[in-house]
Every structure is written in C-alpha cells, then in structure tokens.
Amino acid sequence: MKVCIFGAGAIGGHLAGRLAKGGAEVSVLARGAQLAAIRAKGLRVLAADGDIHVHPRAEADPAALGPQDAVVVCTKVPALGDVARAIGPLLGPETSVTFVTNGIPWWYFHAHGGAEEGQRVPEADPGDVVWDSIGPKRAIGGVIYSACSVPEPGVIEVTSRTNKLLLGEPDGSRSDRTVALATAFKQGGMPCSVSADIRSDVWAKLITNLSNAPVCVLTRRHMQDTFADAVVREAAVTVVRESLAIAAAMGRPVGGAPEERINQSAQLAHKPSILQDLEAGRPMEVDSLFQAPLRLAREKGVPAPTLSLLVAMVAQVAEAAGLYRRSAQDG
Numbered sequence: 185m186k187v188c189i190f191g192a193g194a195i196g197g198h199l200a201g202r203l204a205k206g207g208a209e210v211s212v213l214a215r216g217a218q219l220a221a222i223r224a225k226g227l228r229v230l231a232a233d234g235d236i237h238v239h240p241r242a243e244a245d246p247a248a249l250g251p252q253d254a255v256v257v258c259t260k261v262p263a264l265g266d267v268a269r270a271i272g273p274l275l276g277p278e279t280s281v282t283f284v285t286n287g288i289p290w291w292y293f294h295a296h297g298g299a300e301e302g303q304r305v306p307e308a309d310p311g312d313v314v315w316d317s318i319g320p321k322r323a324i325g326g327v328i329y330s331a332c333s334v335p336e337p338g339v340i341e342v343t344s345r346t347n348k349l350l351l352g353e354p355d356g357s358r359s360d361r362t363v364a365l366a367t368a369f370k371q372g373g374m375p376c377s378v379s380a381d382i383r384s385d386v387w388a389k390l391i392t393n394l395s396n397a398p399v400c401v402l403t404r405r406h407m408q409d410t411f412a413d414a415v416v417r418e419a420a421v422t423v424v425r426e427s428l429a430i431a432a433a434m435g436r437p438v439g440g441a442p443e444e445r446i447n448q449s450a451q452l453a454h455k456p457s458i459l460q461d462l463e464a465g466r467p468m469e470v471d472s473l474f475q476a477p478l479r480l481a482r483e484k485g486v487p488a489p490t491l492s493l494l495v496a497m498v499a500q501v502a503e504a505a506g507l508y509r510r511s512a513q514d515g
C-alpha cells in the first residue's frame with residue numbers, strides 16, 4: 185500500500201515509523217530541519233514497545249511523490265488550508281485522505297444526517313478551503329491516543345505506554361479503504377481499529393483534550409505536574425462533566441468516570457501538543473480544539489462555565505503570544 189504522511193511531526197513521525205516498520209510503501213512530506221534530519225539519518229521513533237529506525241522517502245514537494253493509495257494528514261489544524269492547496273499531486277481518483285487531528289474535524293457534519301447534515305465547521309476549515317478542494321468524500325476520520333513530541337529533528341518520543349488509532353468513515357461504513365489502512369498500521373505494531381461511529385470517538389478524545397490542555401497551557405507544565413495540584417484536578421473534573429454534557433447534547437454520549445479520565449492524564453509527564461506549540465511559537469489549535477465545542481455547547485444550550493473561563497484565558501495567552509487570532513463570533 186502506497187501511503188504518504190503529510191506533516192511528519194510528532195504524530196505523523198510516529199505513524200510513518202509504524203507504517204514503514206509494517207512494510208507499507210510510506211513516504212513523508214516534511215520541511216525545514218525535520219526534512220533534513222529524516223533525509224540524512226532516517227526517522228527514529230522511541231516507544232515503549234521498542235524503538236523503530238526507518239528510512240522513509242522524505243520530500244518537501246508533493247509533486248515529487250505523485251498519486252497515493254492513501255494520504256494521512258498529521259499537521260496541526262491551522263495548517264490545513266496550506267495542505268489543501270498543496271495536496272493535489274498526491275490525489276488519484278481513488279485516493280483517501282485521513283485526518284489524524286484533535287478537536288472537531290472539518291468533515292464532522294458530512295454524512296451526519298438530520299438537520300445538521302452538511303454543516304461546516306469554520307473553526308477547523310475557515311472559508312471551506314478543505315471542504316471545497318479535497319472534499320468530504322475522500323475524508324476518513326482519525327482519532328489517536330498517543331502522547332508524542334519531537335525532542336530533536338528526526339526523532340519522535342512516544343511518552344504514552346499504550347497507543348491506539350481509530351479510523352472511521354463519516355458515514356459509519358466499514359469500507360475496504362479504511363480496513364486496508366488499519367491493517368497497514370497494525371502490521372507496524374500500532375493498535376488500530378475501524379470505528380462504526382467515529383464521531384463518538386472524536387468526542388471521547390476531545391473530552392480528554394478539553395480537560396487537560398487548557399489547564400496545562402495556563403500552568404505551562406506537563407500533565408503530571410499540573411494535576412499534582414488538587415484544586416486544578418477538581419477544576420479539570422468539572423470540565424470533564426461539562427464536556428460530557430456537550431457530547432450528549434450532540435447525540436454522542438460518552439461513558440466513563442470523570443475522575444478516572446483525569447487520573448489517566450495525571451500519569452503522563454507529557455506536555456499537551458497545544459502547549460508544545462506555545463513553547464515552540466507555532467500557531468495554536470484554539471479554534472478547532474476549544475472554540476468549536478464551546479460554540480456547539482452554546483447552540484445546544486449546554487452551560488460550560490468552567491471550560492469557557494479556561495478557554496477565554498488560553499485564548500488571551502495564545503493571542504498575546506501572537507499564535508492565535510480570535511474570530512468575531514468568539515467575543
């Protein structure tokens with residue numbers, strides 16, 4: 185299977201390593217020091233189940249790679265407009281494009297059904313650039329549980345002991361293209377399953393992000409340190425409760441004890457990726473990760489006072505750092 189990972193950072197690097205280990209014909213699109221390092225020394229993934237050292241083809245220009253069976257987009261969400269403008273040469277008539285990103289994805293209301301069918305998510309795709317160019321029919325949803333960072337160019341550190349990738353068609357079907365991609369990941373040691381309800385998986389993961397990322401941006405510390413404080417922990421449990429109510433109002437009830445979710449985050453000495461962005465001076469996923477679920481909460485009439493307060497403060501931090509511009513509707 186010919187797969188291109190678009191954006192070989194923390195998550196993309198991890199996934200490229202897994203695909204290469206499993207024998208897929210994998211290439212990566214990267215840039216800057218990351219591209220130079222992968223070309224010079226290959227890609228190293230330091231993971232609990234064993235280190236991986238592979239040499240995928242690495243390019244800056246999609247035209248050098250040509251049409252793929254599958255493209256897996258692993259950039260941050262604010263980069264998706266650039267991805268959409270550049271991706272053309274990778275797309276043949278049947279190429280799928282999987283988006284492994286946190287937050288409410290741009291394709292969320294495609295094949296959703298009901299009154300919301302076809303609604304757009306402006307926080308994830310301003311101006312519908314991705315929707316209009318790549319188009320929702322190619323889209324496969326991706327939800328990943330894996331805590332990763334790039335300690336030096338070409339090296340991916342995986343902090344989480346267990347990892348999991350969920351892939352799902354927006355219409356819930358078990359398509360051949362999704363099964364083939366999941367098989368390629370599994371062959372590289374990445375637990376991966378095909379989900380019949382990827383939107384529920386989006387919410388289950390998002391609730392974790394909503395409860396750990398805003399507080400860590402404010403403390404600027406990893407989750408273990410941040411959650412050592414009982415008051416912060418209690419606020420995070422409140423955020424989980426508010427987020428569970430939003431998910432339920434969206435028709436995607438998610439189970440599990442709120443405290444347990446925070447206990448799991450508290451085990452990891454990992455800085456959430458949005459904090460990594462703040463520290464590295466990269467655009468922050470405030471809109472798709474935080475503002476979109478808050479807008480949906482307002483539309484459904486679900487109160488989320490603690491989450492709203494934390495997000496308002498995070499937006500100020502991100503704005504002050506020049507890494508986020510608030511849109512008019514966020515107030």
Ligand SMILES: NC(=O)C1=CN([C@@H]2O[C@H](COP(=O)(O)OP(=O)(O)OC[C@H]3O[C@@H](n4cnc5c(N)ncnc54)[C@H](OP(=O)(O)O)[C@@H]3O)[C@@H](O)[C@H]2O)C=CC1
Pocket residue numbers: 190191192193194195196213214215216218258259260261263266267270284285286328329330331332333334457458466469
């Ligand atoms: N890191 C983590 O632990 C987790 C992250 N996630 C989610 O996964 C997604 C990816 O996050 P993460 O891997 O951390 O992000 P990273 O910033 O580590 O990686 C994104 C990579 O994409 C590259 N990139 C961006 N635009 C382009 C482009 N036009 N051409 C080529 N390369 C490009 C970036 O390059 P450059 O650095 O030069 O901008 C970077 O190397 C996000 O939605 C995040 O929320 C989900 C679970 C955990």
Ligand SMILES: CC(C)(CO)C(=O)C(=O)O
Pocket residue numbers: 286330331332392393396454455456457458
């Ligand atoms: C913290 C983690 C691993 C889970 O919430 C994550 O998704 C991120 O770093 O963005």
